[in-house]
Amino acid sequence: MFMAKRMAVKEKNRLLADQGKQVKNYGLVLRLYPNDEQAELINKTVGCSRLVYNMYLADRKEDYEEHGSSLSVAKYKKEVLVPLKSSEEYGFLKEVDKFALEVACENVDDAYNRFFKGQNSFPQFRSKRKAKKTYTTKMTNNNIKVIGCSSIKLPKLGKVGLAKQKTKRNKYILKKIREGRIRILKATISQKGAHYYVSLTLEEIVDKVEPLDISQVDISKVIGIDLGLKTFATVNDGTETEFVKKVKYITESEEKLAKLQRKLSRKQVDSQNFKKARNKIASLQEHIANQRKDFAHKLSSRIANENQVVVMESLNIKGMGRNRRLAKAISDAGWHQFQGFLKYKLEWQGKHLIKLAPWYASSKICSNCQEKHIALSLNHREWVCSKCGTAHERDENAAINIRNQGLETLGLISIA
Ligand SMILES: [Zn+2]
Structure with a gap:
């Protein structure tokens, strides 16, 4: 599977190079505004993805320990995941985005590959408490689509609201996606605190650039x-x-944050005021992260x-x-x-x-x-x-x- 994927990428790059073109990959993170129903489905998909990840990891370990063989992703999907979905016990897996479950399996495979290459320790089970609240889905037959400036279509979730874009870069990329000049490959949906995000993995075909001698x-x-x-x-x-x-508005936000953090430390832990202050800090931290990112983009460009x-x-x-x-x-x-x-x-x-x-x-x-x-x-x-x-x-x-x-x-x- 892994080899096949790599071969396909190589072949594609070779074909593009013949036409004087190359692939350019990058990412775009957007704030999502799901309604209550969508938020619930996101949570459910996160849970199901984690479950499938853990089940495949357990089966693959067991398969190796008992038979010395390696249960491939393709085999697992076909012989285990599909029947599971029709079973009474795991029928709920059918309710969530099927691509998210496939990606969960592929993530196990990637974790194994990185382990064998010495880049990672042995794949670990994901605990509900510690694991990030996130899942990834793949573009298949236009199932992910940017609609206008204010929403995005995601598998199973349907049309989800997007935050209004403030930076030139984001507006420009969204425009190119709508025009079909940039392709979406994957979308990772995540929840951080009370906020939801979608992180898009993008691909653009551009003129091939030779490295400067x-x-x-x-x-x-x-x-x-x-x-x-x-x-x-x-x-x-x-x-x-x-x-x-550093631009002045970032320094100002940072000073404001330091002040809020000092205030928080004086409040009684778990009081109503403490929780309020903590939420305020979390949203300011997010704001600062966005300001820094914008600054880094402008300066690096x-x-x-x-x-x-x-x-x-x-x-x-x-x-x-x-x-x-x-x-x-x-x-x-x-x-x-x-x-x-x-x-x-x-x-x-x-x-x-x-x-x-x-x-x-x-x-x-x-x-x-x-x-x-x-x-x-x-x-x-x-x-x-x-x-x-x-x-x-x-x-x-x-x-x-x-x-x-x-x-x-x-x-x-x-x-x-
Ligand atoms: Zn000197």
């Missing part, structure tokens, strides 16, 4: 980016440095459009695991999201993202004379190199070093 790179379009907590990104292009601050090679440090958050507060601050800052967006936006244009090794001490090297100042405290924004006397701004110096290191990696310069 390094020898053809315009060196003035190679930039180094240093990510920071106060200044979100410090960007150096070899002559100038741009300090990109601009940088990817204006440059050819972007050099950054690897984000080694795992290595910072011991300092939990720092790790949280870094993940909250949205660096991963930004780097992810930037990477695919560069690749779409045949451009390059160079990630430096995480141990490269960009902040402690003088970008003028390359002297390493190991003892330099990172608390000082400004410092003077004791060897060559150059005055540095910490983040700018780091961005210059990152850019130079990237240029050297590409063989475009050599650092003395």
Whole structure:
């Protein structure tokens, strides 16, 4: 099954390449407004998907333990799932989206494949309490369809209301979906707190882009980016440095959130006021996440459009695991999201993202004379190199070093 899927994708890519085309995949998350009946059916589908996932996993384990064989998805669907649906005990499975149940089986298979490739630990059963409230359905015969700007048709659920779209990106993508220029492959429906979402996996066929040859790179379009907590990104292009601050409305929302969280801590746990405050915090957190995402999209688009090679440090958050507060601050800052967006936006244009090794001490090297100042405290924004006397701004110096290191990696310069 897995092999067949991969072969089909390969074959498709080859055919497209012959026509000078390629596949571009990405996602779109939209807030859903199901009515009570639809919300109930979503919950039911989540439960049934989890049940089928667990049953197939149990059967597959048992099959292996008893017969040393591997119960394939196709066999399970045909010989177990179909009869189950007609049984009295599990007849309720017929009431939910059948594609969601198929995807649940395929997820078990994917989990096994990742395990065999050493990417995951052995597949685990999903507990009702801990598992995310989510299920995924597949596009088959136009069963998923965006209708106008305000609703989406989903299997079994029918027409579900959509939140009004505020960002240009979302409006643009929805328009292209309606025009049939972007295809929906999958839809993941999820519930977080009191809110519902649909996350669409999309496919667009675009002109094939050849990767830009390094020898053809315009060196003035190679930039180094240093990510920071106060200044979100410090960007150096070899002559100038741009300090990109987080936009003011995000900072304001974050301050408001901190205030609400302090207030919450003073309220009596489980009182009515406590619950109210907690809901308020949850919706503000969601709002901030959307603001950050929008910011990351805008900045990454601009940088990817204006440059050819972007050099950054690897984000080694795992290595910072011991300092939990720092790790949280870094993940909250949205660096991963930004780097992810930037990477695919560069690749779409045949451009390059160079990630430096995480141990490269960009902040402690003088970008003028390359002297390493190991003892330099990172608390000082400004410092003077004791060897060559150059005055540095910490983040700018780091961005210059990152850019130079990237240029050297590409063989475009050599650092003395
Ligand atoms: Zn120096």
